[in-house]
Amino acid sequence: MAWRPALAVLYAELGMAEQAEAEVARLCDTGLAQIPHDVLRLGALSYLADACWMLGDAEHAAIVYEAMRPHAGRNVLLAGLVACYGVVDRYLGMLCAACGCWNEAERHFTEALRRNSAMGSPTWSAHTQYAHARMLLARRSRGDAERATALLAAAGRIAHDHALTALLAHIDKLTTTPATVTTLPAGLTARELAVLQLIAQGRSNRAIGRELSISEHTAANHVRRILMKTGSANRAEAASYAHRHRLVAPTRALNAEETTPCRRT
Secondary structure, three states, rough: OOOHHHHHHHHHHHHOHHHHHHHHHHHOOOOOOOOOOOOOHHHHHHHHHHHHHOOOOOHHHHHHHHHHHHHHOOOOEEEOEEEEEEHHHHHHHHHHHHHHHHHHHHHHHHHHHHHHHOOOOOOHHHHHHHHHHHHHHHHHHOHHHHHHHHHHHHHHHHHHHOOOOOHHHHHHHHHHHHHHHHHOOHOHHHHHHHHHHHHOOOOOOOHHHHHOOOOHHHHHHHHHHHHHHHOOOOHHHHHHHHHHHHHHHHHOOOOHHHHOOOOOO
């Protein structure tokens, strides 16, 4: 089970969100009991942190954060010195960002960059700068856009010098299409926005699942995260939030199955 978190990251990178979410839920909903307490545990948790961050999974990010927090200041080493993924603080920042805990995320990213730089790790310094910039673009406070631009430029120079092609692609995406990051309030992900728009149309979890080709259970998980992020007590308040922030997509006529879910076939 130590490598199941890596599978979740692979699914997320391939755009297979439902499969990634299922892997994350399988591990987190048991209190991470399936991840052995051995030399691979911290590495496994780092993969799980990556997956939660990529999915914007606040519910499970909080669980992983509590498991990783006692290791702040340490390096993530796989089986001794097989691989080093930099300091734990970067992952703590990513997990806080997934939860919308902006101040805590910034504190962790600042510490991560200090530690990664101090030990002469340009690769993980660049990854930290990229993650910090992405958090700033999501937070959208005064001056965050300018700070994010500077961080992305610094990360880009390192990524270019060290041929970090995957990181360069991520940086280019944020640099060339910043609107896709900055237009979503409350730390909502693109998938959560799609779900919120369907909530505003009065869709059930079952109908949302059909529309987005995800399971009803996954749709319900998205709804719970949306309620938490938007501070809504129920679906009606979430729909009101979507209208107030002009997030509602154009509606289309519901088919018979959607308007009469209990209709006999």
